Amino acid sequence: MAPRINGMQSPYAPQLILLVFTVVGIGLMHFLVLTSIPQSESALPVLAVSVVLYIAMLITGVVTSGINPIDRTSSQAPDAEADLDSPAVMPAARPHCSICVRPVNGQSKHCKYCDKCVMRLDHHCFYLNTCIGRRNYKWYFATLLGALLFCSFSFGLSLYALVSYYTDPDGFEKKRNWVSPCIGNEN
Numbered sequence: 001m002a003p004r005i006n007g008m009q010s011p012y013a014p015q016l017i018l019l020v021f022t023v024v025g026i027g028l029m030h031f032l033v034l035t036s037i038p039q040s041e042s043a044l045p046v047l048a049v050s051v052v053l054y055i056a057m058l059i060t061g062v063v064t065s066g067i068n069p070i071d072r073t074s075s076q077a078p079d080a081e082a083d084l085d086s087p088a089v090m091p092a093a094r095p096h097c098s099i100c101v102r103p104v105n106g107q108s109k110h111c112k113y114c115d116k117c118v119m120r121l122d123h124h125c126f127y128l129n130t131c132i133g134r135r136n137y138k139w140y141f142a143t144l145l146g147a148l149l150f151c152s153f154s155f156g157l158s159l160y161a162l163v164s165y166y167t168d169p170d171g172f173e174k175k176r177n178w179v180s181p182c183i184g185n186e187n
């Protein structure tokens with residue numbers, strides 16, 4: 001098996017399929033809640049924040065998955081920039097991966113799922129189908145932060161909708177059709 005270049009490459013773990021369905025699902029649920037809350041001055045900013053957070057979560061996730069976190073010391077690519085600790089380290093003194101059969105950086109570990117050595121391997125993420133290491137750690141962190149922000153925002157909005165419904169059911173029903181003019185079935 002050739003080493004996996006990035007998370008876009010098969011084989012895909014079941015967790016990745018689960019993640020795709022989950023992300024689509026929470027997106028749909030969020031926008032369903034959004035259209036069911038009573039009209040207010042803040043409707044447009046809430047929609048804008050939702051779209052920005054959702055897209056940020058998607059983009060950071062795709063970028064994390066798209067980066068190749070390989071330890072280039074062990075790469076065969078001729079133009080690869082090596083990840084040497086120090087240029088003074090002689091090749092003979094360098095650590096060696098017995099699976100890649102190549103010299104590697106001392107901070108690298110071999111991932112059996114990607115079949116390559118990864119710089120400062122944190123873990124292999126089955127959800128993003130890639131290793132998380134030095135090259136993509138910042139993007140991975142941004143993905144988690146984006147997901148946390150979007151889910152917190154969605155949870156807050158759902159809580160607001162629930163409280164509005166239980167405290168003033170009639171008002172909620174009267175005002176909740178604010179979205180109707182936008183979809184052309186105002187009554």
Ligand SMILES: [Zn+2]
Nearest residue numbers: 097100110117
């Ligand atoms: Zn290796």
Ligand SMILES: [Zn+2]
Nearest residue numbers: 111114124131
């Ligand atoms: Zn991996």
